[in-house]
Amino acid sequence: MKKKNLGLNTICTHVGETPDEQFKGAISPIYLSSSYEYMDVDVKRYPRYFNTPNQEYLSKKIAALENAEAGMIFGSGMAAISTTLLAFLKSGDHVVVQKDIYGGTRNLLEEHFNNYRIEYSFTDDLNIEDFEKLVQHNTKMIYIETPSNPLLKIVDMEAIASLAKERGLITAIDNTFASPVIQNPIDFGIDIVLHSATKYLGGHSDICAGAVVSSQEHMDTIWNIAKNLGGSLSDFTVWMLERSMKTLGIRVKRQQRNARRLSEYLDVHEAIKVVHYPGLRSHPNHELAKKQMKGYGAMMSFELHDSINPQEFLNTLQLIKPSMSLAGVESTMLQPSETSHALLSEQDRAEQGIGDNLIRFSVGIESRNDLIMDIDQALAAVMNTESLVNN
Numbered sequence: 001m002k003k004k005n006l007g008l009n010t011i012c013t014h015v016g017e018t019p020d021e022q023f024k025g026a027i028s029p030i031y032l033s034s035s036y037e038y039m040d041v042d043v044k045r046y047p048r049y050f051n052t053p054n055q056e057y058l059s060k061k062i063a064a065l066e067n068a069e070a071g072m073i074f075g076s077g078m079a080a081i082s083t084t085l086l087a088f089l090k091s092g093d094h095v096v097v098q099k100d101i102y103g104g105t106r107n108l109l110e111e112h113f114n115n116y117r118i119e120y121s122f123t124d125d126l127n128i129e130d131f132e133k134l135v136q137h138n139t140k141m142i143y144i145e146t147p148s149n150p151l152l153k154i155v156d157m158e159a160i161a162s163l164a165k166e167r168g169l170i171t172a173i174d175n176t177f178a179s180p181v182i183q184n185p186i187d188f189g190i191d192i193v194l195h196s197a198t199k200y201l202g203g204h205s206d207i208c209a210g211a212v213v214s215s216q217e218h219m220d221t222i223w224n225i226a227k228n229l230g231g232s233l234s235d236f237t238v239w240m241l242e243r244s245m246k247t248l249g250i251r252v253k254r255q256q257r258n259a260r261r262l263s264e265y266l267d268v269h270e271a272i273k274v275v276h277y278p279g280l281r282s283h284p285n286h287e288l289a290k291k292q293m294k295g296y297g298a299m300m301s302f303e304l305h306d307s308i309n310p311q312e313f314l315n316t317l318q319l320i321k322p323s324m325s326l327a328g329v330e331s332t333m334l335q336p337s338e339t340s341h342a343l344l345s346e347q348d349r350a351e352q353g354i355g356d357n358l359i360r361f362s363v364g365i366e367s368r369n370d371l372i373m374d375i376d377q378a379l380a381a382v383m384n385t386e387s388l389v390n391n
């Protein structure tokens with residue numbers, strides 16, 4: 001069977017299975033060996049070489065989902081991101097970075113890149129001109145993340161890829177928020193795709209992992225430093241990730257359907273000022289999202305009416321958990337100003353449009369009506385009806 005012709009759910013279920021040659025079992029066996037024979041073998045295997053059987057095979061599934069030639073699995077999303085950046089950026093190089101990227105990635109740049117004499121510039125906004133004007137003589141890479149966290153802004157991947165080709169730059173994207181079900185950046189000319197597999201690929205809020213996929217040539221460059229930095233994932237967790245990914249397609253599609261419905265519900269609710277979801281026609285990048293995403297994903301954020309205390313609202317929810325992280329089968333909400341963006345100054349947050357009343361919503365697979373009823377009862381309980389009328 002040629003992988004190219006397989007459908008999404010067949011890839012999720014079958015591509016990259018570790019063959020059970022011995023007993024022909026239905027699922028992949030776990031090979032926990034950290035020591036392999038080295039004589040008369042094609043590959044010298046070792047966990048930190050990213051080539052144990054489970055690692056090698058599962059990376060084929062993630063590569064197939066992203067239409068990439070090859071991939072590698074890491075111990076965390078940040079291990080994949082840091083290894084990839086250090087594989088392509090050397091002392092004296094420069095990288096153009098989208099503003100609003102994941103906090104951990106931002107910290108990596110701001111806390112360590114000066115020590116390595118790697119220069120970086122954050123864009124002012126997410127239009128192509130914002131990226132173009134920052135490209136300088138020593139720029140090597142453009143790094144993006146779309147949809148962005150927490151305002152779900154969209155970057156034009158095709159425009160970024162064509163700018164990069166013109167200037168001979170490498171492009172990398174953190175595709176965590178969309179997942180490979182919703183968005184395949186390589187189809188738009190992006191070179192390297194990164195995932196925090198802790199999120200949608202894992203999907204059950206019980207494993208920490210990362211992945212990167214690209215051309216074989218770029219993966220060789222990444223492997224060269226990865227084996228020295230040592231961010232490999234234990235084979236037991238690789239196996240758990242494979243188990244999780246069998247349902248990736250059906251999970252994310254269900255989450256997305258829920259998200260669409262919930263975005264419409266929130267959009268017309270009197271206690272909600274604005275909903276940031278690329279699937280809404282009112283979203284400023286709706287047309288762009290339509291062009292480059294398959295659906296609009298299952299992440300959104302919304303702003304509560306000023307009269308509502310956001311923490312009180314979160315505490316009044318009964319089904320939806322106020323909790324960190326995202327993309328699990330369970331719905332979760334958080335207040336970015338108190339969590340993911342707590343380290344920014346109030347002024348920085350205000351400039352980025354991240355007020356205290358902003359709530360990020362990771363929509364799960366639950367029954368839609370139960371989610372709506374939960375939000376409904378929480379809003380009813382915390383809403384100051386008089387002030388709504390007066391405003």
Ligand SMILES: *Cc1c(COP(=O)(O)O)cnc(C)c1O
Binds near residue numbers: 078145
């Ligand atoms: C969580 C996350 C990461 C980091 O992943 P870890 O697995 O926690 O290291 C990177 N990018 C995005 C967009 C994330 O949400």
